[in-house]
């Protein structure tokens with residue numbers, strides 16, 4: 634089975650992420666997409682991060698009933714910060730019969746040379762890159778790349794956290810069950 638790994642802080646997960654994950658799961662040769670919740674992104678500050686177990690629970694709620702999508706907490710037991718090469722090395726050892734690939738936006742792909750051991754990463758794993766405005770893929774660094782034109786929603790977790798703080802509704806920006814859970818638990822207030 635071919636599994637695409639879509640990494641993120643998912644702080645919180647939103648409809649923009651889910652549209653990408655579902656699109657990739659149904660428009661490529663990948664069988665499944667795992668939304669891998671990173672406890673700590675190596676290139677982002679951790680000050681605004683909701684506890685990883687809460688973020689993972691929100692991701693689980695978001696994929697309820699989506700047969701090709703899964704939330705993964707695999708990085709919770711690995712050293713911090715979460716380097717993608719380390720996670721993939723671990724997963725490949727743990728699931729030797731599965732084939733893993735990486736899913737990322739063209740913005741992240743432009744940054745790839747700043748990632749830990751990125752040469753190793755591109756040598757061993759194919760990358761599915763979905764286009765994001767303002768971030769052309771001009772150099773593929775020799776990676777096995779498939780470029781995708783997925784539908785995009787112009788929202789971010791940052792804007793969602795801000796709206797919650799301002800007391801605005803986040804309806805439709807995240808699935809209903811995710812919005813309800815965030816409200817009930819006073820997250821991001």
Ligand SMILES: Nc1ncnc2c1ncn2[C@@H]1O[C@H](COP(=O)(O)OP(=O)(O)OP(=O)(O)O)[C@@H](O)[C@H]1O
Pocket residue numbers: 640641642643644649650653737738740741785786787788789790791792
């Ligand atoms: N609306 C979107 N459409 C497509 N990709 C997105 C969108 N928002 C985020 N992404 C990408 O999804 C991946 C995981 O996202 P991440 O958890 O960092 O969310 P984010 O919304 O960018 O978060 P934040 O605003 O907190 O930085 C990142 O590679 C990010 O570039």
Ligand SMILES: O=C(O)c1ccc[n+]([C@@H]2O[C@H](COP(=O)([O-])O)[C@@H](O)[C@H]2O)c1
Pocket residue numbers: 640641642671673674675676677715716717718741747748749
């Ligand atoms: O491995 C690395 O060096 C590395 C550097 C930056 C980001 N990542 C991974 O990419 C994910 C998305 O990152 P970002 O910056 O696009 O939100 C993040 O959650 C990490 O799993 C990984």
